[in-house]
Amino acid sequence: xxKIEAIKITKAVTELxxxxxxxxxxxxxxxxxxxxxxxxxxxxxxxxxAVLDNAAYARKQKLAICQDTGLPxxxxxxxxxxxxxxxxxxxxxxxxxxxxxxxxxxNSIVSDPLNRGKSKFSPCLIHTDIVKGSRIKLTLLPxxxxxxxxxxxxxxxxxxxxKEIKEFIVKAVKDAGPDACPPYxxxxxxxxxxxxxxxxxxxxxxxxxxxxxxxxxxxxLKLINQTGIGPMGLGGVNTALAVHLQVHPTHIAGLPVSVNxxxxxxxxxxxxx
Amino acid sequence: MKEINTLKAGxxxxxxGTIYTARDQxxxxxxxTIKSGRRLPIELKGAIIYYCGPTQTPKGKIxxxxxxxxSSRMDTFTPLLLSRGLKAMIGKGDRSKExxxxxxxxxxxxxxxxxGCGALLSKFVKKAKIAAYSELGPEAILKLEVKDxxxxxxxxxxxxxxYGKV
Numbered sequence: 001x002x003k004i005e006a007i008k009i010t011k012a013v014t015e016l017x018x019x020x021x022x023x024x025x026x027x028x029x030x031x032x033x034x035x036x037x038x039x040x041x042x043x044x045x046x047x048x049x050a051v052l053d054n055a056a057y058a059r060k061q062k063l064a065i066c067q068d069t070g071l072p073x074x075x076x077x078x079x080x081x082x083x084x085x086x087x088x089x090x091x092x093x094x095x096x097x098x099x100x101x102x103x104x105x106x107n108s109i110v111s112d113p114l115n116r117g118k119s120k121f122s123p124c125l126i127h128t129d130i131v132k133g134s135r136i137k138l139t140l141l142p143x144x145x146x147x148x149x150x151x152x153x154x155x156x157x158x159x160x161x162x163k164e165i166k167e168f169i170v171k172a173v174k175d176a177g178p179d180a181c182p183p184y185x186x187x188x189x190x191x192x193x194x195x196x197x198x199x200x201x202x203x204x205x206x207x208x209x210x211x212x213x214x215x216x217x218x219x220x221l222k223l224i225n226q227t228g229i230g231p232m233g234l235g236g237v238n239t240a241l242a243v244h245l246q247v248h249p250t251h252i253a254g255l256p257v258s259v260n261x262x263x264x265x266x267x268x269x270x271x272x273x
Numbered sequence: 274m275k276e277i278n279t280l281k282a283g284x285x286x287x288x289x290g291t292i293y294t295a296r297d298q299x300x301x302x303x304x305x306t307i308k309s310g311r312r313l314p315i316e317l318k319g320a321i322i323y324y325c326g327p328t329q330t331p332k333g334k335i336x337x338x339x340x341x342x343x344s345s346r347m348d349t350f351t352p353l354l355l356s357r358g359l360k361a362m363i364g365k366g367d368r369s370k371e372x373x374x375x376x377x378x379x380x381x382x383x384x385x386x387x388x389g390c391g392a393l394l395s396k397f398v399k400k401a402k403i404a405a406y407s408e409l410g411p412e413a414i415l416k417l418e419v420k421d422x423x424x425x426x427x428x429x430x431x432x433x434x435x436y437g438k439v
Contacts, residue, residue, distance in 0.1 A: 047387065050387040050390050050393060050423075051387070051389065051390060054387070054389070054390035054391070054393040055392075057392045057393050057396070058338070058392035058393075061334075061392065062331070063328075063331065063334075063391075063392040063395060064337060064338035064391060064392065065389075065391070065392060066389050066390075066391045067325065067326060067327050067328050067337065067338040067339050067391035068326075068340075068342070068391075069328060104328055104330060104331040104332075104337055105329065106326065106327070106328040106329065106337075106411050107329070107410055108326075116298065118408070118410065119409075119410040146342060146343045146365075149343070177366070177367060177436075178365070178366045178436060179343050179345060179365065179366035179367065180343070180366075181365065181388045181389040232365070232385065232387075232388050233367070233436065234425075234435060234436075263388075263389050264389055265389045
């Protein structure tokens with residue numbers, strides 16, 4: 001058994017809060033630069049320039065890339081041979097709270113979803129996976145709610161045609177339209193159960209944007225960019241930077257499909273202890 | 274303020290002057306206050322409301338990251354505020370058909386600004402202080418003095434919208 005003190009987890013999470021909120025992911029920056037180069041629409045180009053300038057200014061000034069510093073979601077990949085000395089969940093939440101306070105981020109969490117009340121820095125959401133080995137990987141995704149509000153789930157028939165599924169995904173992007181800060185990254189979860197499809201769609205946002213995409217992902221990206229929504233919904237060829245699918249075995253009676261949209265300010269950071 | 278009526282959807286302008294931040298909970302409270310006949314904490318006549326909830330203000334800075342939030346969430350509250358003199362709104366994304374109609378009726382204007390660019394937009398804020406509802410934290414109403422704040426006219430006083438054209 002490898003022992004890790006809970007305080008180490010707290011410190012790591014505090015560092016992730018800074019990394020994710022001040023420094024835009026390299027793959028996102030690179031995708032945005034490519035979009036900027038490919039864009040012919042003058043206004044869209046101007047908007048993409050502002051987005052790139054914003055990332056540079058945030059990095060330089062140590063300011064949040066976006067004022068919506070999200071609902072902090074922490075993904076833990078926990079090696080089964082790790083023993084945490086202390087309270088893991090409390091340590092993670094403490095790291096979030098300390099980081100959000102220290103770096104002057106936004107207290108966007110209300111304890112009671114119905115009666116709302118005073119906004120706080122926590123609790124964050126924690127998803128844990130038990131994996132082989134003796135290491136622990138922590139990933140922070142501060143998910144903004146402008147785009148989270150546009151999430152969709154549909155339970156398809158198992159005999160559904162791929163065309164219907166594509167239409168549903170593209171329609172989800174059209175429904176988000178100009179509201180959720182395009183160009184988007186589209187996470188799609190296919191299979192599992194209703195809840196699991198939603199989690200996969202969310203996790204798909206963590207995958208690095210690259211040129212290695214499946215045919216279905218490429219097809220969907222093309223269809224989404226053909227909508228012409230463009231940056232800020234004011235037209236252009238860049239409605240999405242990428243489409244990422246995650247699939248999982250499912251039941252003979254069903255075919256869950258979930259779409260989780262991220263704004264262009266897709267922020268996340270990871271650390272392995 | 275007269276100039277506002279001459280603005281056309283699609284036009285880009287730079288705004289200098291006073292604006293108030295207000296988002297979901299502040300809108301709910303302003304609405305309740307109007308409906309119960311009490312006095313509003315800010316003067317709505319001729320006011321510009323910015324749908325924004327900034328981060329905490331870092332030490333030595335005037336304001337933190339302060340970009341626009343999704344305007345459509347405020348759609349149900351907007352007609353009443355416009356009827357009480359609200360002149361302009363700043364946010365991101367499209368508005369409902371009803372809001373478009375009341376903007377035309379009251380000769381208001383709806384602007385959008387660079388979405389997801391809260392760090393950059395903080396550069397154009399020269400003063401910031403709490404004007405009302407401090408207990409709402411990031412949803413409090415702030416009075417901001419802005420200089421050359423970049424805006425795009427999204428719905429003009431004639432009800433023309435930039436989104437229909439795309």
